[in-house]
Amino acid sequence: MxxxxxxxxxxxxxxxxxxxxxxxxxxxxxxxxxxxxxxxxxxxxPAEDIKNITDYVLQNYASRALQYSATAGIPELRKELVNLSSQRGITGINENNIFVTVGSQEALFMLFNIFVDPGDHVFVEMPSYLAALNILRARNPQFHGIPLTEKGPDLDKFEEELRRLKSEGKSPKLLYIIPTAQNPGGTTLDMEGRKRVLELASQYDFLIVEDDAYGFLVFEGESPAPIKALDKEGRVIYTGTFSKILAPGFRLGWIVADEEIIQNVELYKQNVDLHTPSFTQFIAAEAIKRNVIQNNxxxxxxxxxxxxxxxxxxxxxxxxxxxxxxxxxxxxxxxxxxxxxxxxxxxxxxxxxxxxxxxxxxxxxxxxxxxxxxxxxxxxxxxxxxxxxxxxxxxxxxxxxx
Amino acid sequence: MxxxxxxxxxxxxxxxxxxxxxxxxxxxxxxxxxxxxxxxxxxxxPAEDIKNITDYVLQNYASRALQYSATAGIPELRKELVNLSSQRGITGINENNIFVTVGSQEALFMLFNIFVDPGDHVFVEMPSYLAALNILRARNPQFHGIPLTEKGPDLDKFEEELRRLKSEGKSPKLLYIIPTAQNPGGTTLDMEGRKRVLELASQYDFLIVEDDAYGFLVFEGESPAPIKALDKEGRVIYTGTFSKILAPGFRLGWIVADEEIIQNVELYKQNVDLHTPSFTQFIAAEAIKRNVIQNNxxxxxxxxxxxxxxxxxxxxxxxxxxxxxxxxxxxxxxxxxxxxxxxxxxxxxxxxxxxxxxxxxxxxxxxxxxxxxxxxxxxxxxxxxxxxxxxxxxxxxxxxxx
Structure with a gap:
């Protein structure tokens, strides 16, 4: 160098x-x-289904699927993502709460850039997703770790640290959490724990970025509804991905958030890459519509x-x-x-x-x-x-x- | 808000x-x-060609085209971009000088983030490409404008400003320039002017980001070789796009640069979105290979x-x-x-x-x-x-x- x-x-x-x-x-x-x-x-x-869908998209939507499109995502996919979200228990939202990204990685990149300043107090699980930590490290925050137990993050220790911060006159900014099938820890936080995390966020006034990469990939017992499903204030920013349920080669992810936050993401995304590829968005929308993903x-x-x-x-x-x-x-x-x-x-x-x-x-x-x-x-x-x-x-x- | x-x-x-x-x-x-x-x-x-190619890609490369891939781009596309670059007169490069991005917008976003600090002295044409200016504005540099004449940027005024900066003990960091079919000005800088820009960059020691979005879209006279084609030092970072010659809906662009610079872009891109979608890269590689783009x-x-x-x-x-x-x-x-x-x-x-x-x-x-x-x-x-x-x-x- x-x-x-x-x-x-x-x-x-x-x-x-x-x-x-x-x-x-x-x-x-x-x-x-x-x-x-x-x-x-x-x-x-589902390669065969994808082949049928791409043929259909190019036959019926070529002039739009090959053209520039809206920064927040094509309306068809945002609509289908409202439907898919309801299958994770997230209801009461509409298309304006949905934002399509180049993988959930880009969602995390934008969110941490939009919300984290150097020195901000940021909470992460120990261990947590490596690529998310790398984005955060580049923002140079003050990290606080929440140790992982067999049942998810140790919420007593979390609350203790929040109290300590407050006693020093400092404010937490953001919690990054993977409550379901945590990467890498493999733990899943139960509903009671999820409620408590949200209450703490409200009480201590910080944002939650909830990474639900594996929400659809729970293969034993029920997949608990995400924290976002409990969120009345708009304090939880949810990220999802097509990488585990359709194909990572499309690099498609999405955000579910308060409309005000979506508008900030839109502003940021205009600088990053104008919009997520139109072509693969049409394919993904059709894959949800045809139940390809749900059947897969x-x-x-x-x-x-x-x-x-x-x-x-x-x-x-x-x-x-x-x-x-x-x-x-x-x-x-x-x-x-x-x-x-x-x-x-x-x-x-x-x-x-x-x-x-x-x-x-x-x-x-x-x-x-x-x-x-x-x-x-x-x-x-x-x-x-x-x-x-x-x-x-x-x-x-x-x-x-x- | x-x-x-x-x-x-x-x-x-x-x-x-x-x-x-x-x-x-x-x-x-x-x-x-x-x-x-x-x-x-x-x-x-070329919707019909694209349909044939997507069928071919899914038939022959599904397990790779739908999977995660390398941050810098799939080897097939990087190789084809070496070929396409030679048609713009850029020679003496190999795959390691090529980096695939989500449109050339992402290329500019990453490059300006990688190289521009607040207060840095950055030169742009007046007028220049709006979306590039917006990325730069977010970096908060010290702007210097080069007025556009009918023959491209006024290089006498440019040199004068460089001299003035130097006399104040300040160093220029970067020039952003669209030498061919300038957006929005419509001007094209001649070869003599291109050589002079490169000489000034070498003399005053700054980087050139050369946006060649319209290099293949010159419809009157010859399209002059880009400044990158003259570059012996690796000082010019070239950006290209498939948006005008294949389809903007794929959001595919590329960088041609010194290998050391490519490595920095790779590091940055891992944070932004891990990699550009694999599927559309396979399509674009095949479109170059089959001369679909060249014939179009x-x-x-x-x-x-x-x-x-x-x-x-x-x-x-x-x-x-x-x-x-x-x-x-x-x-x-x-x-x-x-x-x-x-x-x-x-x-x-x-x-x-x-x-x-x-x-x-x-x-x-x-x-x-x-x-x-x-x-x-x-x-x-x-x-x-x-x-x-x-x-x-x-x-x-x-x-x-x-």
Missing amino acids: AKWSKFLSKDTTLLKTSEIRDLLKLTEGKNVISLAGGLPDPSTF IPRVRQLYREKRDVMLQAIEEYFPKDARWSKPVGGMFVFAWLPEKIDALNMLPKALERGVAYVPGSSFYYDYSGRNTMRLNFSFPPKEKLVEGIRILGQVIKEELA | AKWSKFLSKDTTLLKTSEIRDLLKLTEGKNVISLAGGLPDPSTF IPRVRQLYREKRDVMLQAIEEYFPKDARWSKPVGGMFVFAWLPEKIDALNMLPKALERGVAYVPGSSFYYDYSGRNTMRLNFSFPPKEKLVEGIRILGQVIKEELA
């Missing part, structure tokens, strides 16, 4: 590369079983439940007895807490050499703690590779402990 | 809405001839030349004699300088009432000067509407002068 680095803006120097992506690069072209990624199983893509979801859940079971069984067999790990009721990941002696980041090169990749858990902690943790993906690798990967990883861990 | 505005970040308060978009909203659903937009003629979209370009040029001629003839007939206007050799716009007495922004409501829309030229000046100017689009409206729109507008102007 020698030649042009003197021209870089100050913000750019705050950027952190996504460890997941750098890791994926490391294993490219090599014979490595990757438990590091976050890719859906491609067999879950049970298949995805079934497959991921099976793959989770395969991974959990292998972990049970091959991991050391004093390790702990999540038993996720949804999503695509198992999170493991290894004996304190293990440094998962330092151990990674050894694992890669032996042919297996994972994400060191410290990437998911805003302060890079959690050195003895790791995230393991079960959605992408074939079942036999899951077993083989965990077997090798178990060996590497045991050797490290010896 | 009453309820949640106290939560907005300081950056957000710098955001300006795109006047073009607000205007378009004003005319939605009304019987207004819009010369305000910047939309391609939908008859230029002559048709687009022919149509826009005809439409330009229709507009220019109508202006000649209906505008007051003391008005001046550009005779663009490419692109989609005519820019008009009206008698000083006219305030195009104030006049707009009257024009809308009479059934014709345009963009007041002041939006294209970083300092909102150029109050007597307007931008007129000829690519989208049908020919008879172009004549009718200009006829009405001529009347409104003459009444305003009376």
Whole structure:
């Protein structure tokens, strides 16, 4: 970075590369079983339906699907997203509460830029979604971590920290939370907990950004309604994604929020990329309308439940007895807490050499703690590779402990 | 903005809405001839070719086209963009110099965020592309304007300002320039001028962001090679777009730059949206490979030349004699300088009432000067509407002068 680095803006120097992506690069072209990624199983893509829909869209809407469109999203998709939201229990909204984005990543990018100033007090779960943390890090806030228990974030500790802040005359700005099938922790917060989070937000006057990436991907028990479904004040900003229920290659996500907040997002998005691609929006709208997504979801859940079971069984067999790990009721990941002696980041090169990749858990902690943790993906690798990967990883861990 | 505005970040308060978009909203659903937009003629979209290609992509690449992909773009498209770039005279580059973005808008958004700090000295043409100016405004730089002559930016004035800055011990950071079929000015800088701009950049040590949105859309004479084609140092960052040569609804653009700069863009893009949609990238790569774009370009040029001629003839007939206007050799716009007495922004409501829309030229000046100017689009409206729109507008102007 020698030649042009003197021209870089100050913000750019705050950027952190996504460890997941750098890791994926490391294993490219090599014979490595990757438990590091976050890719859906491609067999879950309804390719044939998508082919029929694209033909239909180009036959009937070519002049609009290939043209510029509105910054907030095409009306057809916003309307269908009102319908899809109601299936997650979010009601009482209309098209003006919906905003279409380039993946939910762009939603988070815009929201954190719109609402977070340097030094602002921001709450995140420990661990939390790595790519969201990276956006936040670039905003240079004052982070506060909420430790994850087996039942979701520790709300007593959360409230304690809020009280402490208040006693110092400081105000919290925003909570970023993944209440359902948390990434990477695999936990789901119950309804009582969700109500309490919302009450705390109201009492201490902060915004909630609720990431519901896996809301449709709960494969055991019910998927609780999101916090947004309880929100009367417009304090909760909800983000959803098509990446897990249709196809990530479309890069389509959406925001559900108070109309005033949507207007700020619209203003910001005009600068970022004018609008989300029209073509794929028409496809997604039609996929909801034709129930392609709704019919696909049970298949995805079934497959991921099976793959989770395969991974959990292998972990049970091959991991050391004093390790702990999540038993996720949804999503695509198992999170493991290894004996304190293990440094998962330092151990990674050894694992890669032996042919297996994972994400060191410290990437998911805003302060890079959690050195003895790791995230393991079960959605992408074939079942036999899951077993083989965990077997090798178990060996590497045991050797490290010896 | 009453309820949640106290939560907005300081950056957000710098955001300006795109006047073009607000205007378009004003005319939605009304019987207004819009010369305000910047939309391609939908008859230029090769819809049938695109249908064949999407079928082919879903038949052969579904598992990749629907999956996550690399942040910099899929290898197939980066390779084809090396080929397409050579048709603009940019040679000696490889895939690592190419970066795929969500329209060239996202390219400009990322580049200005990566390189511009508040207070930095940034040079822009007067007038210049409105959406680029809006991104820059949000970065809060120190603007310096280069007046546009009939032959492009006034390079003597540019050099004079650079000298003045230097004498004050200050350094320029960046020049944003549209050398070919300038938007909105319609001018094209000749090769001699391009060489001089590059020499000044080298001498005074600043970066050039070269927007070549209309490079393939020159319909009279040759399209001069971009400044990037002359660049030996890697000082020029080139942006291109599929919006004018394939379909804006795909939201696909690209950057050609030094590999070091590409790496910074990659880091930034991971935060913004992880990557550009895979599906439309596969379509665009195939469209270049099959010469769909190359075969389409002559048709687009022919149509826009005809439409330009229709507009220019109508202006000649209906505008007051003391008005001046550009005779663009490419692109989609005519820019008009009206008698000083006219305030195009104030006049707009009257024009809308009479059934014709345009963009007041002041939006294209970083300092909102150029109050007597307007931008007129000829690519989208049908020919008879172009004549009718200009006829009405001529009347409104003459009444305003009376």
